Amino acid sequence: MERIPILRMGNFLLVTIQVDMHDQLALTLQDDLSERINATSARGVLLDISALDMVDSFIGRMIGTISGLSRIMDAHTVLVGMQPAVAITLVELGMNLPGVLTALDVERGMKLLRDRVASE
Amino acid sequence: MSNLQAGTISAISNDQAGILGEWRSILDASSASRGVSPLELAQQTEEFLRLVIAGAADGTATGGVAGANWAEARAFLERLSRSRALLGFDSQHTASFIFSLKRPLFARVQAAYKDGDAALADQLWAVSELIDSLGMHTIQTFQKTREEVIKRQQEELLELSTPVVKLWEGVLALPMIGTLDSQRTQVVMESLLQRIVDTGSEIAIIDITGVPTVDTLVAQHLLKTVTAIRLMGADCIISGVRPQIAQTIVHLGLDLAGIVTKANLADALKLALQRSGLTVTRAV
Numbered sequence: 372m373e374r375i376p377i378l379r380m381g382n383f384l385l386v387t388i389q390v391d392m393h394d395q396l397a398l399t400l401q402d403d404l405s406e407r408i409n410a411t412s413a414r415g416v417l418l419d420i421s422a423l424d425m426v427d428s429f430i431g432r433m434i435g436t437i438s439g440l441s442r443i444m445d446a447h448t449v450l451v452g453m454q455p456a457v458a459i460t461l462v463e464l465g466m467n468l469p470g471v472l473t474a475l476d477v478e479r480g481m482k483l484l485r486d487r488v489a490s491e
Numbered sequence: 492m493s494n495l496q497a498g499t500i501s502a503i504s505n506d507q508a509g510i511l512g513e514w515r516s517i518l519d520a521s522s523a524s525r526g527v528s529p530l531e532l533a534q535q536t537e538e539f540l541r542l543v544i545a546g547a548a549d550g551t552a553t554g555g556v557a558g559a560n561w562a563e564a565r566a567f568l569e570r571l572s573r574s575r576a577l578l579g580f581d582s583q584h585t586a587s588f589i590f591s592l593k594r595p596l597f598a599r600v601q602a603a604y605k606d607g608d609a610a611l612a613d614q615l616w617a618v619s620e621l622i623d624s625l626g627m628h629t630i631q632t633f634q635k636t637r638e639e640v641i642k643r644q645q646e647e648l649l650e651l652s653t654p655v656v657k658l659w660e661g662v663l664a665l666p667m668i669g670t671l672d673s674q675r676t677q678v679v680m681e682s683l684l685q686r687i688v689d690t691g692s693e694i695a696i697i698d699i700t701g702v703p704t705v706d707t708l709v710a711q712h713l714l715k716t717v718t719a720i721r722l723m724g725a726d727c728i729i730s731g732v733r734p735q736i737a738q739t740i741v742h743l744g745l746d747l748a749g750i751v752t753k754a755n756l757a758d759a760l761k762l763a764l765q766r767s768g769l770t771v772t773r774a775v
Contacts, residue, residue, distance in 0.1 A: 450724070455688060458684060458722040459680060462718050474724040
């Protein structure tokens with residue numbers, strides 16, 4: 372079965388979505404990620420969606436859910452590299468993703484995560 | 492539409508030179524074609540008369556000037572009115588190019604039917620109707636061309652009025668001029684977000700000094716843009732909130748919570764520099 376790889380970098384988890392997301396893949400990712408956060412007691416999740424050029428409300432909700440569940444498990448989520456078209460679509464869908472941290476690219480996202488974890 | 496009879500057509504085609512002469516002198520007198528060179532005008536009048544005769548002579552098709560036998564004449568008129576519209580002629584002058592052909596044609600018809608009152612009336616009516624419908628077609632095309640020009644200008648204006656400028660390394664600014672509607676906001680949002688991706692800027696300043704009024708719709712558009720910028724991972728500052736606009740926003744009860752607003756662009760830039768960890772100091 373198709374899976375999105377979850378890479379571990381220190382106490383952060385790195386998820387790069389490089390394929391077109393479909394609903395089953397999103398649900399699998401959600402399950403896998405919560406398992407991995409639990410197993411590695413990661414403090415942060417970096418979700419790179421720079422290769423994602425199409426979203427629907429389901430994927431938008433998945434991003435919100437991932438952020439919410441990792442928050443409960445004491446990990447911060449940073450969403451990086453959102454394409455303009457994706458941002459406009461999410462806004463038009465009324466999904467403002469409150470509480471989700473965002474950054475322009477992976478480098479800035481990593482810095483944001485480190486700052487957040489260090490400040491706690 | 493009553494058809495032109497063979498007698499009428501031959502009366503017209505036998506004296507083309509005379510008709511053209513009269514037609515051109517009428518055009519000159521009415522100054523309907525000022526700005527068009529005499530040579531060009533001569534070519535246009537000659538070609539049009541030829542096409543009218545050709546169209547009328549081929550009496551097989553029905554349906555007036557919409558028929559297949561008038562296709563060439565129609566195409567000629569479309570070209571003519573388009574070029575007139577682009578030259579800046581008004582509709583009256585473009586139409587009188589066609590309508591001033593009436594008098595010379597009437598004279599020929601009158602001469603050809605000296606005896607028969609009924610036939611004369613019938614043919615005059617036919618010629619008149621023909622010229623009228625050709626004229627109408629010209630006006631229609633003229634109007635369409637003008638509308639195309641207006642539409643294109645509107646689109647150009649839309650593009651021109653939304654420049655994204657780089658204020659500092661990592662700081663973009665978007666001075667907005669004019670009313671904000673959904674279409675403009677869309678263009679603004681797209682160009683700003685694209686520039687954020689291209690330049691990797693972390694702060695975007697939207698300056699609304701040039702926006703005359705802010706109502707609930709405009710505020711909603713602004714909120715959408717700010718949210719989209721945040722989703723991309725950049726920050727947004729809104730500057731140029733004039734006193735009247737601030738009053739309107741408060742009166743309308745609009746919730747701009749979570750949006751950083753500044754009175755002018757200078758303050759916004761200062762904040763942007765501060766957030767980037769930069770300070771500006773006097774040299775001496």
